[in-house]
Amino acid sequence: xxxxxxxxxxxxxxxxxxxxxxxxxxxxxxxxxxxxxxxxxxxxxxxxxxxxxxxxxxxxxxxxxxxxxxxxxxxxxxxxxxxxxxxxxxxxxxxxxxxxxxxxxxxxxxxxxx
Amino acid sequence: xxxxxxxxxxxxxxxxxxxxxxxxxxxxxxxxxxxxxxxxxxxxxxxxxxxxxxxxxxxxxxxxxxxxxxxxxxxxxxxxxxxxxxxxxxxxxxxxxxxxxxxxxxxxxxxxxx
Numbered sequence: 001x002x003x004x005x006x007x008x009x010x011x012x013x014x015x016x017x018x019x020x021x022x023x024x025x026x027x028x029x030x031x032x033x034x035x036x037x038x039x040x041x042x043x044x045x046x047x048x049x050x051x052x053x054x055x056x057x058x059x060x061x062x063x064x065x066x067x068x069x070x071x072x073x074x075x076x077x078x079x080x081x082x083x084x085x086x087x088x089x090x091x092x093x094x095x096x097x098x099x100x101x102x103x104x105x106x107x108x109x110x111x112x113x114x
Numbered sequence: 115x116x117x118x119x120x121x122x123x124x125x126x127x128x129x130x131x132x133x134x135x136x137x138x139x140x141x142x143x144x145x146x147x148x149x150x151x152x153x154x155x156x157x158x159x160x161x162x163x164x165x166x167x168x169x170x171x172x173x174x175x176x177x178x179x180x181x182x183x184x185x186x187x188x189x190x191x192x193x194x195x196x197x198x199x200x201x202x203x204x205x206x207x208x209x210x211x212x213x214x215x216x217x218x219x220x221x222x223x224x225x226x227x228x
Contacts, residue, residue, distance in 0.1 A: 004157075031214055041152075041202055043218040056214060090157060096214055100146050100165030103216055107157040 003027050004106040006091050012112045013081060021076045021109045023091030031055075031096040032074035033103060034066060037088040049074055050096050078111075086113045116141040116207045120219035128227050129197050135190040135222050137205035146208035147188040148216070149179055153201045161203075164188065175199070200226045 004025045013019055025032060033056075034046045048056035049068040063079045074091060088110050092103040117140045127133055139145055146165040150158040162173025169181040179190045188205060203222045209215040
């Protein structure tokens with residue numbers, strides 16, 4: 001019973017290509033997130049959706065476009081991939097309306113740009 | 115804006131020895147604080163959290179943490195480490211309605227020697 005699942009686990013592609021990462025949660029949470037973890041293991045929020053509405057949009061290039069078709073899914077599409085996009089991307093989910101509730105993370109998608 | 119500092123990038127301890135990992139935060143109000151553990155190639159697993167009440171919180175795998183408002187700290191401790199505790203440990207502070215603004219420290223890598 002995977003709580004937050006991401007696909008694919010690994011993604012190797014050429015510079016300039018377009019790729020998507022998918023995320024699904026079966027925890028009944030109302031909020032989902034995308035994080036980027038760089039080579040130094042620093043984890044930083046990119047986007048957050050609450051009930052399909054975008055609530056956090058950090059300073060991320062507009063080549064990155066999140067989409068949330070419903071509360072249980074949050075996808076990340078990346079256009080024109082660059083070398084600097086190489087990282088591990090984590091999806092997470094939580095209950096936004098419950099104080100102190102932690103975010104639950106997926107296992108990550110390791111993106112490598114050649 | 116909130117921030118988290120983990121002063122120790124890498125710590126090495128002997129199996130069976132005690133452990134303390136440091137975390138200092140900056141936040142204008144009462145913080146929500148979390149410790150996550152990340153094993154190689156894995157996602158983040160929640161160890162414990164603090165958002166109110168008793169300042170000494172117990173978590174999974176025998177870990178505990180103490181919230182000290184006067185020192186803006188939330189240090190993680192374990193009385194006796196096991197080889198399986200080798201991992202990356204991430205401290206985070208939450209803000210916003212439901213902690214959707216989760217800010218992580220840079221992490222501490224823990225190595226266990228026999």
